[in-house]
Amino acid sequence: MSTATAVITTAPADEQRPPRRTPREKLPWGNPLVYFVALVVIALLLVPVAYIILGGFRTNAQITTDPAGLPNPWNVENYLVVLGGDMFWRQVLNSAIAAIATTAGAVVLGLMASYVLARYRFKGRGALYALFAAGLMFPITVAITPLYIVIRNLGLMNSLPGVILPQIAFALPTTIIILVPFLRAIPDEIEEAAFIDGASRLGFFWRMVIPLAMPGVITTGILAFIGSWNSYLLPLFVLNNEAVFTLPLGVQAFSSQYSVDTARVLAFTSLSMIPALVFFSLFERRIVGGLTGAVKG
Template structure:
């Protein structure tokens, strides 16, 4: 006769009574929230000061620099918005940022696809080369970069800004996109091949839609980086007709150094597009970077 072992039976989980709610999550440490709010205040305070300063007069700023506008003055912003110089520099920044972003995204996706999906000799060395590009910012290479652009005859032209920005934007793009493209299952590619899709067909029909979060992330980072770039235009551009907004802010500040309120208005309008762009797409950036880490 064999002995049987009694297996304890766990009681079934009782459903929650009607009206019973989950307990609210406990708040974290007040110190954490205080530090977070302090950092937010440190980051926002200069931006708020610049924006509000454009609504003041020079006498208000000199009398009480930390006060709110009283009364509010709109002529500083009106003068900037009716200036052909501002809109010309705005157009130059838009052209450079858009073309640079398109170049970074198109070339970055193609390079990342090859590195992520194909095996070939020196594949690891190529990826390491792009990773090493993150350690060499544009400021370090600005002198030899200027000499190369001068030899190519691209000094004082918008194209002379676009080419280096695309080149220096590729390392970040490749590092972000390669994990996205590696995470695509091989079964999808095999199924597409069985259905008669070529490699290019698989790339355009499957890879691009699946990599949209990463593509959007690198596009946003490239656009904002190009919009805020100051050092390269400072070296490349000579005529004010080709100035971008960061360089235009410096020129305007030098020309109207005694008119502090007008300088603040020009500066706030110059940085406003990048702030709005970043505020709208910040979730896309976080989601894209998170996906890259998971991949």
Template sequence: MATTTIDGREARSGRSRGVRSSIPGPGSTRRRRSGAANTHVNPITYVVAIVFIAANLAPVLYIVLGGFRTNAQITTSPAGLPDPLQFGNYASVLSSGVFWQELGNSAITAIATTVGVVVLGLMVSFVLARYHFAGRGALYALFAAGLMFPITVAITPLYLLVKDLGLTNNLAGVILPQIAFALPTTVIILVPFLRAIPDELEEAASIDGASRLGFFFRMIVPLSLPGVVTTGILAFIASWNSYILPLFILNNEGQYTLPLGVQAFSSQYSVDTAKVLAFTTMSMIPALVFFTIFQRRIVGGLTGAVKG
């Protein structure tokens, strides 16, 4: 009976200890409260964010609204609103063959650059991430060093090289250098994606009879799609907004891209400020729409690269 009593006491004490351990103490309550308090955002953060957003959107809104005004309205009240709205400026730009020609040149250049960057960058990244050979680290460091040399630094020797190749006044003279200068960013983003792919997948694919190229197209390309989309978007926007390289390479107005077209249009219609603002608005709308649609892809791709 004593043993039973002792065992029962021990059992009851064990149960009581278990019950007491499950009851949150004052320390854990304070920790939960402090964690909940940390989720509260300081109002100053919202104020700073709103000021920053307004500072970035104000010039864009001024350009867009300026296209709906007349030159007299802009001269009388530079910061005023259109009263009434004038659609003639935008109609004049849209009915101009020069605008559509420059839009087509920009689209050709941006699409060709994007395709070249994605295809070559994915191939190079696959080799650097999955193959082991002498000098692999040095080659990767060479691509990383390419991030420190913007195209502006190399514009003079690059122009001489393009001229020797006979590619001046040719969109290919803009596309090829843009691909070369976009490859470092592409490689830096894609290599972590490809290194994160388990080696077991490649071993299983080889057991099933897949070759290196088969593994590349069937496994590597689909699994690295977030990084590929990110690098493609960055290359497209950079090519669309490129100004300094087309300025040196393209001297024929028939080959102008939109950034050069805006500059030429501003010089030609320098006294017609409203029409210049309308032309500028129409030239930046495609890039804004493209970036707005795919901005989440950019963030997701960069996050995956950091995790990898």
């Protein structure tokens, strides 16, 4: 008599369990709500700029009948009239001189001060650094009255040096705060190797420090340039002659002179802000990279 043996095979416990639902995968590009909010913010920032630029291509009749419409037909006469005037180019030159001088002074002085604060050890270094950092808490609006008295006593009223020197002073705290971490991050071994090769402290500064800190230097230079180009309050108190007006003051004077001609005022305003927008757009990555390096340092 033969007996049959039945072999019963049981599946593993993992195979008997029902398959679990995999968690919902996140979108590879992140949360759509963040992008929606970002697009709304960008639109709120760009719409006024676009309205001013397009308004310069319209006539006063078009602006009156349809304030939110597009130019129909496009009119370039407003821009040609502004570009053909001597006063506009004189104000562009004044703004360029003030911005370039402010940038050069802030970068050179800030780089030298940052080098001392970052690479030298002396008593009171922390207090001196804190003093420069405290300068960020005092905007120019707070100091405009005593600053006006100082500039008047120095005989710098109604001149570009009266605008340039205070702008350099107010740009130094930001420059130093950004550059000190860059210079501290330079390894001491590089400095020791340079001294062994016979380099002086000044030679090490010119040959090693400046090239290694160039991202921070470019960032601070861009910030100083844009800050000077858009400066309005200080030139308003210092400059009284239209011949030495910078572009922000020129926009105000032009708006008062041609208050009836809205289209021409919009054309002048758009031309005055386009250089700063283009400059910032070209070097925006440099600014972000420089600030990121300062935070890491």
